[in-house]
Amino acid sequence: MGEFMTKTQQRPVKARQSTETFERRGPTTTDRDGGPEAEVILERVRACVDPELRAAVESLPPSIRRVALHHFGWQHPDGSPAPGGAGKAIRPALVLTAASALGGPGAREAAVGAAVAVELVHNFTLLHDDLMDRDTTRRHRPTAWSVFGDADAILAGDALQALALRLLAEDPHPASAAAAARVATCVIELCAGQQTDTAMERRHPGEVGLDEVLTMAEAKTGALLGCACAIGALYAGAADEDVAAMDAFGREAGLAFQLIDDVIGIWGDPSRTGKPVGADLAARKKSLPVVAALNSGGPAAAELAELYGTPYDGEDLQLTALAVERAGGRDWAQAQAADRMARAVQELARAVPDPEEAGGLLALAEFVTRRSN
């Protein structure tokens, strides 16, 4: 299990549990983290998804469009063109790779609109989450609310959700209605996850249960990855059980990602994470290893509860990290991540038994979880 940690890379500036952290990592090399295969897949996906994504955004009314173009990195706040760089397109890649694995190149081609819709939904949630969390930076650029104000960011998010569901409603493919229903159901789960997350910040650390923080992480991180995979399967005309298995694959991989990301947030190498040691602990973030430690009972858990019960006042954060570790938070998170990844692989094998056909999805899951292959 220690293998997980030796491979950890750059760390996002923000450490909250969230679905968006993939994008904010710095550039990666291709000899680790899911390997060159994932990089090739992602590049190919961006090449076919980006033009349609851009065309969809360009169809918005001017006042909404300028906020969205800024958010996607295509335009500076003053309206001048920007180089783009709208994230790594993990979710569209999952849609298209799942469609291809279960239905071949025809299914992949037919699912491009659905892949764009999933990316639009993801970005709608980013616009709203950034506002609620008062995050000022995303993808190395100022967030939409910090540039255009709250109202414009809310409205741009609302419009991106509508645009996503319009793309699906206008898609003549026989799977489009089922895909739209899944996307809408997923949005409701994303909202519930974000609600739990924002409400959790105000709660006493001792009151937060491990089950609810796992449910929250699954809702915030796993649900849309699972939805992306399931939609790919729907566009391939897959059987219901294969669609369900693909959803589970994406969810489990998403949870594995979140667990590893939280471990890195505490024990990651600052020179690689790009943030000071223990920033998550100083922020009293109720990350998965911390909540596991707090719920473990025993003296280390009590010590951690006391530390977390008051705001950070300059104490030695390495001692806090040690308390989490002594209370079993690190081991638990690493074991859970391995378990989730194993489940993900199992679900994938159920839906796509041929290892060669499943290779792309596995590479993407490994890329997401930064687990070397």
Next chain:
Amino acid sequence: MGEFMTKTQQRPVKARQSTETFERRGPTTTDRDGGPEAEVILERVRACVDPELRAAVESLPPSIRRVALHHFGWQHPDGSPAPGGAGKAIRPALVLTAASALGGPGAREAAVGAAVAVELVHNFTLLHDDLMDRDTTRRHRPTAWSVFGDADAILAGDALQALALRLLAEDPHPASAAAAARVATCVIELCAGQQTDTAMERRHPGEVGLDEVLTMAEAKTGALLGCACAIGALYAGAADEDVAAMDAFGREAGLAFQLIDDVIGIWGDPSRTGKPVGADLAARKKSLPVVAALNSGGPAAAELAELYGTPYDGEDLQLTALAVERAGGRDWAQAQAADRMARAVQELARAVPDPEEAGGLLALAEFVTRRSN
């Protein structure tokens, strides 16, 4: 045209141009304002739509559901039951009455889910608009953001939009995809309208053109009424040109409503409007009559521009109202309202030539515009 004004009734507490003012008027008697027919239609619609609306809201996750239940008036913030009273259901009534007029009782019955979806969309926009406008009261109850905070109100709105589009995606009716596409397109227009409205507040009154304020009013008030009528027509299997005529009917009636509402906001009887004389003028609201007056040229327009250029400082508001009137704002708005209503009737007659079949829709339009029949 003076007839419009002699019939004006209670006035919403808030006077901004918005789609929600129908609900916040007090109870009306049935011998005016569209007559008893509209009241009967609305009551019948609520009886069949409310249970499905409630069931849809109950399907949300608990943390989102409690915000929505409060917003719809079914639950107090502490979770105890409330008597309900989720608005007059104008939009569902337009969906069902249009379906019935163009396709008979079968179409009406088939369109109930779509009517619920339209009401959910309306309420999603109310949740977000209240937050952006920092309105503290809706339907005589505290607004969701003021009770639960910004994040919960944003998330509940997001979830209601998703729920609306999920209902349509899961609806097996052949018109459901076209209806979903229309709803999504309408949401984007609503967002653009709200964006213009919030941005307009920060602009100098002299810079606001009549065309853009009319476009904004159409987007904020007309678009969803038009969408509701068009969806009813879609569920009736109507021809494209009849769907378009029904959309135009709803839009024109919505604009007529907004024009009349703005006139009442300046010259309405305070004992009936429930707000002090000239509150809209004191708030420097860029309502339709005011913008028309400002754009009219001449000494009264200049006088009004000077007044509006600085915040209200206790001047005699009747003099401000007189300036709007002398600059032609009142006459223009009344003539425009009559013109819009005439166009609405014309569009209705195009789609539903039989006056008896069109009677329900006409009664609803008259009810909305508070024009006696």
